[in-house]
Each structure stands twice: as C-alpha cells, then as structure tokens.
Amino acid sequence: MKNIRSTIVVLAITLASLTFARAQDPLPSWNDGPAKKSIVEFVAKVTKPGSPDFVPVPERIATFDNDGTLWCEQPMYFQLFFALDRVKVLAPQHPEWKTNEPFASLLKGDLKAALAGGNHAMGEIVMATHTGMTTAEFEQIVKDWIATAKHPKTGHLLTEMTYQPMHELLAYLRANGFKTFIVSGGGIEFMRPWTEQVYGIPPEQVVGSSVKTKYEMRDGKPVLVRLPEVNFIDDGPGKAVGINQHIGRRPIAAFGNSDGDQQMLEWTGAGSGARLMMLVHHDDAVREFKYGAESKIGTFSDALMAEAKEKKWTVISMKDDWKTIFVFENK
C-alpha cells in the first residue's frame, strides 16, 4: 500500500513537472535539435546582464523575410494571387486586356502563357493592379482581399498558411526585448494592412518594396496617390539598403529562406558581438513543399548553402526541426 502511494506521488510529481516544462517551453512547435538550440542559446547570451554578449534592449533588432520564411510562397508568391484576382475584378474597366498580353492569357486562365513574358509581364500585372489608387483605397482593397483569400491547394486562409514555429519565435524574441521587423521583397503596402493582426508586427516595422506616391489635394482633403513607378526593390542587396534606410541600425538576428536574403544575413553577421542568422529550408514535400536550388520561387542555391556552412548560419530543416508547420494545424 505504501509503495503504491509513493509510486503515485512520484508519478504525479513527474507528470506535473513535465506539464510545467511543456507550458514553459516558448517554442513548443520546434523539435529539440540544433536549430532550436541555437535560438535558445543566442537569446540567453544576449539577454544575460553582465554577459560579454549582452545586448541592450534598444539594440535587439531582429529582421524576418516574409515569403517562405513567415508564410508559404508556393505554388507562387501570395501577392501574385492578389494581383491575378485584381486583374479579374478590374477587367470590365479594361476592354483592351481582352487582346493585350499578359492580360489576355491571364483572363483565359492560362497563367503559364501570361508569365512567359517574365519580369516584364510580371511588372505590367503588378503596376496595373497595385497603382492608380490612393494609399487608403489600396489598404482597403488588400484588407478585404486578405480576409477571405484562400490557398488553391489546401483551401486554408492564406493568413493561416503562416508558420506556427515562426509565430512562436517572433513572440519569444519579443518577450525577450527584441523589436521584430519584416524585411521582404513583397510590397510594403501589401503587407502592412495585416501584419499587425497576423504576426504582431506593426506597420512601422515592415520594410518592403514600394512604388512612388504623390501628395495631392482632392476635394480639400490630402491623399497619396500610388504611381506606376518603382520606388524601391527590397530584395537581395536591397535588403541591406532597406534595413539601413528604415531601421538605421544593424540587426543582431536575421531570418530568411532564399538567395534574396543572402545580403540581409551577411549584413547582420558583419556586426560585432553575438549574432544569429538562420535560413528556413523547404525540405518537407509531405507537410509543405520541397524546393531549393532548382526553384524559380524562393531559390535556395548551392552557393547560399555553402555560404551558410562557411559562416555558420543555421539552416532550419522544416522536416526535422518543425513539429507543426502551419498555424491552421492547431485550429
């Protein structure tokens, strides 16, 4: 009898502490492994007062790519879904699109033919759908669209195709005094209307590509009109430029997933003191998508992999490091 009681007590204590440990884990969707370890060790180092690696709170800047790092980017960038949906909505106002490429192919549902024109065709589609309205109008268009936009393969809301482990990482860093920024090749005004609600990242902490805008008075009220002219491309070397322009200090942690993030990680890593550079590797064909060096979207070249190894950047295996992939899995 006494033995049984002791056993029960021991069991209860063990269970309680297991539950406690689990509740305490700030990164429950990360499997124990080198990626999780590098995050936890880095945060411990830079937040420990008196440690040689201690970083004051105002300097705890972390930057995140969006497409392929915080949310899915397959079978194509989600912002392109937005552009294609807008082409359909705007088509009645543009009868010329019935014959003009790339719009004609798009409206016939032939995406491949439409995008055969490469960057030029893409640019035409983006400008036709992203400019000509005021910033306030564009914000509302994006808000309305993102509220219901679903993924063609999974049928889930795009905002639930965000990565659960990265949500936990964002929250964990913020709980440790970090300011978290998005630094994405995507449109800055395409992201801002929803990043605060979805990621907890306010508009002023979103850096992205942009078009020029023009201040105008309309009926005695000022508006900013979005012009069909590129202002800034926040990709590749542009990410370092954008970080300097918007944030004005060097991040101590940076997270990406493709060649477009190379310079952001280099720029982050070139500072003195403890640094954390991580690259998400899309290697899970079953739960997400498997792509890398050969992919046109989110290219993770062999050169980037070699640089990551040489510079001791941490490569996150979605397959091995992530217990859960998408936010919707927990719903």
Place this chain on the structure above:
Amino acid sequence: MKNIRSTIVVLAITLASLTFARAQDPLPSWNDGPAKKSIVEFVAKVTKPGSPDFVPVPERIATFDNDGTLWCEQPMYFQLFFALDRVKVLAPQHPEWKTNEPFASLLKGDLKAALAGGNHAMGEIVMATHTGMTTAEFEQIVKDWIATAKHPKTGHLLTEMTYQPMHELLAYLRANGFKTFIVSGGGIEFMRPWTEQVYGIPPEQVVGSSVKTKYEMRDGKPVLVRLPEVNFIDDGPGKAVGINQHIGRRPIAAFGNSDGDQQMLEWTGAGSGARLMMLVHHDDAVREFKYGAESKIGTFSDALMAEAKEKKWTVISMKDDWKTIFVFENK
C-alpha cells in the same frame, strides 16, 4: 498659540500641495495658456478608456520636425555648420577647391559668396561632404562632430540648443503611450547618430532626407557606400510621403514650425478622430530668434498662418508659451 500653530499647519499643507502640483506638472517649462492647454486636453482625450476620442496605444503616433521645432535653426541649419566644417577638414585632399566655387569662397571664409549659387551650390557642398564614405564611417564622423560642435552665437553645444519645452512634450507623450518620430528635411543619417541620446528617439523612428547607398563587399565584409545621388527629400509634400513610407500609418499629432511642415500637418489633420497639430512660432528676439514670413530659413508664411487659423492648428508663441527655451538654461 493655537492660531499660529493652525496657520503653520495650513501653510505647510499648502506648500506641500504646491510642491506636489509642481512635481506633477509634466510640462513645467510651458506657461499656462492655450498651447499647453491644447496639449493636455488632447492627451487626456485620446488616453481615456471609453472616451469617444480614445486611441489604442499602437495608433498613438506623434511626428516632430527637427530644425526649428526640436532645436534651433538660426543663423542657419546646423547641418550646414557640419558641412562647412567638413569642407575645411577635407580641403587638403581637394586642391581644386582653392579655385572652384562654391568651395573657394567657403575656404576664404566668405559664406555669403559661397551660398550665392543657391540650391546648386548647397547641393555641391552637401554631396562633397556627405557622400563617398560608408554609412559606418559617416556615422562616426557625425558622432565625433556633434560631441563638440558649438553654436557660433551662444557658444553652447548644439545638442543643448534643443528646446526644453519640446523635450518635456516628447517625454509626456511617451509616458502616455505615444511613439514619437522625427520627420525632418534634415539628413536621416545626420540625425540618427545622436537623436536617441538627445531626444530619446531611436534611429528607426527618424525619417529624413537621404542619399542612395550601395551594398559592396570590401575585404570580405559588407559595407553600404553613400552615393552622391539624392534618394529622397523629406520636406513639404515629401513629409507626408515619408511618413507613409516609413511609419505606414497616419500620425494623430504633428509638430512643426515652417512651410516645410504644412503637408505633414494637413496629412495628420485629415484623419478621423481627435488630432493635435501645432506650429512653433519664433517670435522671441531676446531669448532666441525672431523670424517668420520673411526668413529664408524656417519660412513661416502668411499663408501657413492663415491655414493654421482656419484649421484650428495651435500656434505656439515661444515668447508667451515657453518659460524656458533652451536645455542649456537649466544646466
């Protein structure tokens, strides 16, 4: 005896509460008057839960012009003092400056002749002194300069020629959940090295004019090189553009002092809900400088004054509203 004791007690209580009231005043350098009243009433409104004018903390954005609003801008913009000092330092590397204008006149000490070339001459001076180095090098140059740079008239450090009432206003707003931003025509990278220490405004909350930068590898380390090419002029309509680009949401309070701030205040005022727009008027010839419509630096035109009246923007009289002007007066 009893009467005396009572009187002493009453006096003590009165003095204590006066001291208490004074210690509680978050804006001690502001005289009681319409300017101070409009600030206090606005903050009370937007921070009171349940009030129809309540604004959630993340949306409490306040933007401040710098030259003439947070610090003095006479007898010329302080950034020009920086440029002129740099011309002297760099002259030995530029023998051609001995004969080429505007540098030749500058080096002879004839500022008036040098600036006779107007914006073109100014542009040449700025580009020659602000570009060609890396961002890190420029940051260090500014830091070294601002640590000792003094005002030609008062002999005080330029960082102590900042306005005491505006320091109190910045702190008061932040204590009430506001995020405070600088939105200045001045160089973004000229301000960022010192705004955190001087104003409590971190680099990522500074918006200003900028030159283009280029990502380069030097000895295996990435640098950003400052190019002699304008990227953005954050003045006039550019202030609304810059606010949208950097902050991505409309301020609910904006503070300026000249025609260059007109569109920032219009843009701020065009939002719905409670708003506070204020313009510092330099009307104190004794304690600071008296200038306005006729001044080339910090022009406060009659048209702006008329617009302020029509739109109920608050004009701050430095003479009447400010008990103390400069930070150095309290040292």
